[in-house]
Amino acid sequence: MGLGTALSIAVFTIPVLFLLYVLFGYPILLRWAARRGNPVQRRSNEPEVSVVIAVHNGERFLDQKLRSVLALDYPRAKMEILVVSDGSTDRTVAIAEQFSREGVQVLELPRGGKPRALNAGIAAARGEILVLTDVRQTLAANSLRLLMENFADATVGAVSAELVIRKGGTEEEADVGLYWRYECWIRGCLSGIDSIFGATGAYYCLRRELAVPIPEHILLDDMYLPLGAFFRGYRLIVDPRAHMYDYPTALDAEFRRKVRTLAGNYQVIRAYPELLSFRNRMLVHYVSYKAARLLLPFALIAVLAASFGLPDPWNWILLSAQAVFYGSAAVDLWIPSGFPLKKLTSPIRTFVTLMAAALCAVSVFFVPSDRLWRPTEVRK
Secondary structure, rough: HHHHHHHHHHHHHHHHHHHHHHHHHHHHHHHHHOOOOOOOOOOOOOOOEEEEEEEOOOOOOHHHHHHHHHHHOOOOOEEEEEEEEEEEOOOOOOOOOOOOOEEEEEEEEEOOHHHHHHHHHHHHHOOEEEEEEOOOEEEOOOOOHHHHHHHHHOOEEEEEEEEOOOOOOHHHHHHHHHHHHHHHHHHHHHHHHOOOOOOOOOEEEEEEEEEEOOOOOOOOOHHHHHHHHHHHEEEEEEEEEEEEEEOOOHHHHHHHHHHHHHHHHHHHHHHHHHHHHHOOOOHHHHHHHHHHHHHHHHHHHHHHHHHHOOOOOOOHHHHHHHHHHHHHHHHHOOOOOOOOOHHHHHHHHHHHHHHHHHHHHHHHHHHHHHHHHOOOOOOO
């Protein structure tokens, strides 16, 4: 075996081992680690809360959202509800003002982005616990009461509700929903060990005294804000009993959302470099989960490139296998829904699309972050 062949085998083997670890090895390790358990000490708890809804042009969902909030099984006298309109040009403000008799307050701002709107809402809030929620998702009636039980444990700084995605009407919507259920499983395991790395931004709660100003360029306020609490020693958890509900998303919409969220991960690493140090008490999990996700597409590219240098016949076998794999993702675009083969090609296309999104996320280093912010489109 020549030096060049040995080098090609090494270059091929290292990214393959990395892919196997991230996709299969780490989930097994995570499941084992979560078995030890670190339960939250929950009990009945009714602190004063401030519900903050930052919204830009949310007329499509706001009426339904506010009815959902007002239907929460929680003492109304202990709830403050703030709708922060981020330069809305539709009927958002008018719809919110229709609920003024129910105590809904409206804060109108010029267009400045979600971080600025959240900063303004948090500054105006008076509650002990901040309840941050997006306009599109509806909330289970018992969800807020369940979330507040977690704050009886003094170690908990932030707690997220579990996002339940309604059943999709297409194969790709179902595959995106399956991916999200896998993400929920990972977050549940991490929460059981100690903490997740942020929050589920559509609906989560944070102790008021732990809130820090969010830089206006940040794409992931739901990571930046809770991580401030994490590095002060608090836990960031998910309560699977508390539910919110959202509409399914198509793959193209999920691609755009994933580009934004993964680009935001690069920003968060820059903002919290201690995530990659031993100050992070969940360092192994962060590297294996969040950081590794950013590297997955580069590992796939390395495997493809190294395959050309492998000895015959392995180079042709592996190159052919990769051609079939990526070709299946491309062919899926033309396979009609309901055709049996789509059960195989659609998940492959979903995986490849998410890897492409991770690759595109590096654009955050080259373009203004506001160009990566796009509202997620759903089929209501």
